[in-house]
Amino acid sequence: MTISRRTLLGGSLAAAAVGLSGCSTVTRSTDIAALNKPVALPTYKRFEGPKPDLPRSHPLMPDCFYRFPANPTKVTNGVPGDGTDVVGTTLTSNPIPPTADRNPYWQELNRRLGSPLKLTITAATDYPNKFATAVAGDTLGDLFNVDSGFAYLPQFLEARAQDLTEYLSGDAILEYPFLANAPQASWRGCVFSGGIRAVPIQRGVMSSNTLLARQDLLDQLGVELDSPTVDDLVKVAKAVTDEKKNRWGFAVPPTAAVSAMLGLPNGWEVRDGKLVHSRELPEHKQLLSITRQMVKDGLIHPDGVAKNNQKVWFTQGSAVMTQDTYSSIQSFYRRATNENFSITVPVSRAQDGKVGRVLLGSPNNSIAAIRPSSPERTKALLRVLNWFAAPFGTEEYLFRKFGLQGRHYTLNGTDPQLTKDGGSEVCLGEFPIQYLADGPYPAYFPGHTEAVDNLYNHLKAVLPTAILPPAYGLYSPTQSTKGKILDTRMDALTKDIQLGRADLSAWDDAVADYRKSGADAIRNELEQAMAAKGEN
Amino acid sequence: MSTIQRGIDDGPAMSSRVLKTVVLVVCCAFVIIPFIGVIATSIASQEHVTNSGGFVLWPDGLNLDAYKAIFNGGVVQRALLISVVIATGGTLISLAGSTMLAYALSRPGSFGQRPILLIVLFSLLFSPGLIPNYLVVKEFGLLDSLLALILPTAISGFNVIVLRSFFMGIPDSVLDSARIDGAGDFRIFWSIVLPLSKAVLAVVGLFYAVGYWNAFFNAMLYINDTAKWPLQLVLRTYVINNTELSSGDLGGASADQLPPQESIQMAILVVSLVPILIVYPFLQRHFAKGMLTGAVKG
């Protein structure tokens, strides 16, 4: 048995062993202080590119643009690549592009990079499996997107990713101005075992969840939403719900808004010097009871708790309000068939009238790492990543997202619009390199300046309440191996309670069990991690 | 011949005929109505799809944008070709390996019959994990090769057992007479057993072909070069779209350039079904007719 395994699999064993570089205690390491050892984060230097159309009122405010800047300028010189192939392992949520040999966009991309780019592309849902087998077979590319759910991430990155500390820590990053254009909050998620081992695919606040409402429908029905408290929200939902017309208040339970109104954190939070999880707080039970009542009163789309089709319901008008990311606003406008279609982003308020606290999600979509390489090669790969991160409004960005004028896009005013060829060759503006590095995510809804204003005003009101999730960038071994299991278990119970299949009282027992089967251990490890980072 | 084939249709009573008709019509309606919806959704306009909540029962016109979008860029066409190659080549390899294996197992007393049968049977009951499979394929140098999509799934224990049970149904007398005429094992297999088993060969061939046609998982793992992706894997990237920032959030494309997501999904379904619909009638002919009967009698 052993013999045949050795002889047959010997190749990959040897290959894998090289990557390990003699670290024999890699498994099950629980030295939390070592795994969370701090490092000087890269200096943040905002790249002063095209000026946003609205002033930045807060460090977390995304750049707001009414239209694409006219005459975008080139902000890099020469080519970033070193002439040899760059292999990338990445994912996509879009149809795959035609291969390089028949894709003028890809050919031009190679020319501009100065290195032929080879991509291994996998559909996002399949990525965890693909990633695990590629890790086992040591077939990841020179650049690879890291599956964030992968167990023992620090140990993995220590073994298989280039330590980028000397290239990026502190002012060293200024060599790569577009990587330096990522805030330190994003870089926190790239530090493992005392080294910078990845680069962020930043999203800022744009991927956080929020309440969205159809202003056109509210107007039509003569209902005022404005800046609601819990009671206002329920009142509005009741006013707009009309079952006979297949119209409901919400597409899905508005947990983000209600959490904001109740002052709940998103996950872990420091309260009185101790970490607590949102699920343990009494307000969380209130959240459950409120959303449960909403289901009972028929204010939520009948399939809204269980099924994920809220985009259609919201666009179609069978739900007047929904919960989605800030960035989703654009996709709703794109789908809309109604000319008056208009979305507003209400500011939630607590019972006392104060602005409800915004629920920030992770500042990153994911992170990407570099295969261990020579210093020269590492620098070249970092230059490529830097190029991928050129910000909105630059010539590099325009090409990266929209391709070549004429073939891939046409200009509507100064706004680029993808052509059919652009759609397929540039992957709808989301060529999979966007999961290897990306610039800051702008608020830009072409053709809908009022939507940009609306979002801007919303963010201006809520961002002062923002607290970055304290656990982001901390590593807890228990979270790594059990976190997802516990989360899905609690989510399943949440749905049971909302739908009335389980009693609200079941929550207390579940929380006790949740703490016992991992959450207390996670808390403890996160606190140690914070201490190790010198943050507590 | 044909009356004999129908066997039990000997003066059916009117009532039972009516009953049968009703049952079959109901069954067919249950299947056809959703399928009309699939086709209707694939050719419906954005407005119609949105207003009906994502699924249209009857189209409001003929809108081929979804199909145009799928075929734009040539990726799907190439994948279609790859899939045809895999399904054809794979089915031939599978049928060859499986029938020979099943035939060897169907004649009692041949060398190592019991253990081999158990090996086949147990292959149905224990399945290897994702990662060991990947490592074996990699060690044999099959990554990025179409053979990686054929060889690992070439022999299905289930199909071998089914084939074997059909082969065992061939009367010994038929084979014995051939043996007396001096035919060797392979000769008997090729010119007597296989021709007598056209029905089950058609069925098992179909099982294999459909298996190859529908498979995407191995291709997802083993094929990095998108130029070699089979159809189902390419189509999957159109259907699966549930990540946080999904297509067009950045807003390159305007509404009139992108057909509704639901139409594309349904159009994809239609595209992947058409080749099967074309091939099926040719195979169906074989499992409607009993080849054995003719031979035994004739």
Added chain:
Amino acid sequence: MALPGLVLLLVFHYLPLLGNLIAFQEYLPFVPLGRSAWVGLENFAVIFNGDAEFLNALKNTLLITVVQVIFVFPAPIALALLLNSLLSERIKRVVQSVLYLPHFLSWVIVIAIFQQILGGSGLINNFLRSHGMGTIDFLGNPDGFIALLTSQVIWKDTGWGTILFLAALTQIDPGLYEAARVDGASRWRQLWHVTVPGIRALIILLLILRLGDSLTVGFEQIILQQNLVGRPASEVLDTYVYNNGVLAGQWGVSAAVGLVKGLVAVVLVLGANKIAHIFGEAGVYQK
């Protein structure tokens, strides 16, 4: 003659099966196969810890298996017999070509179609609601979940399942029918004494193989609908293992469960085969 097929099986099935050794390890994909930490039977704890949720999952699994063996397994046989009794060859073919279509839809699509029709805002409930009638919760009713699963499987795979039986029916010697007719046997008697015995061996063979799969019930189908009915009603063995191990990248756990399921299947198949022998049937293989 067995060699090519056998070699393929050994290389691509049994060789990777050796990898199931990770059932006894905490396997991490970035550590070479042999060097992950050995953890004894720790990975098996998920199924042997007697957890109430696990026992519930096991109960659901067995219940679903029983219901499906009773309702799903015979469906294609009945349909094949019905098709076989049709007078017109053309109608037979058309009907069969229609009924086998759903087999080609993936579960994602099948469930989407069911939701479009039976969901809370599906065609039927929208109709009821707009006519002022009460709605029916087809998909989210925990008590009706097994019935729902079963009807989905029947809808999807019955037509496809007939194919094998139709092929078996062609093997029946027409002379037997002739003889029966000569003896004045009615059509029902012909069905019972000629047709059914003609495909009995195949039915038993397939039943034995189905029994081997007793612990496996449509993982994808169920996990896609778990949100709709909640875990208590829908958790089965495979989803339990997924929700409590695979989800967190615990490769060893899935290997461990695979081994246990395989062993159970061996016992079931060999046992069922033995019973078949007692009743004078061929089963999967003879002694």
